[in-house]
Amino acid sequence: MSSLARCWARAVTGEDLVGAAAEAQDLIVASLSDPPRSGLATWYGLLGEMWLAAGKLDEADAALDRADATIETYGQRHAESLLLLLRARVLQARGEPVATVGAVAERAHALSVEREAHLFARRAEALSAELADNPPR
Template sequence: MDEAAAALDRAGSALGTHGRRYAEGLLLLLRARVLQAHGEPAATAERALALSTERAAHFFAHRAKALLTCMKPGNGTTRSP
């Protein structure tokens, strides 16, 4: 997890450095998946959904909704979308 989190941190820094924020929802979604694998709550996936929806990044918003569905307690699935 540490390597994945570090890679996502570097990617986030690169987005900020170059002012290209369009992939920020994707980075949040990927971070949410890393956190999900370690049993963390869904707050990051919710942020990914909100940001992607706000920026009309429909594909990332759809993926965040799917991840949130998988993260709901008692849904019977352990697979990430």
């Protein structure tokens, strides 16, 4: 996992956006997917965040889709609020209406609060504040 964490850190800090995401994707497939291990949905979500940081929105959506499929198949629901938050960020990056992005961010916040995922709740609050500060023109 430490290699995955390094990949995530490199990607979200801008050190090696595409390379870090590609490496993480390979590591997830090689070490977490078969057999499926705990945290698989979370790592696919974080892979989506890496692709988002790299501006690769289709790849981000694909990673989030794999995370959602993992949740549905294996019930690893602890990542759900993070995945909603990242979906909102991808929608924002795609230029979707603020109301659409805000609704997904609000769902992410509500689920985070319900599940006491305080870090994700704060991130959802920050996104909502960002949307409020930058209304459509």
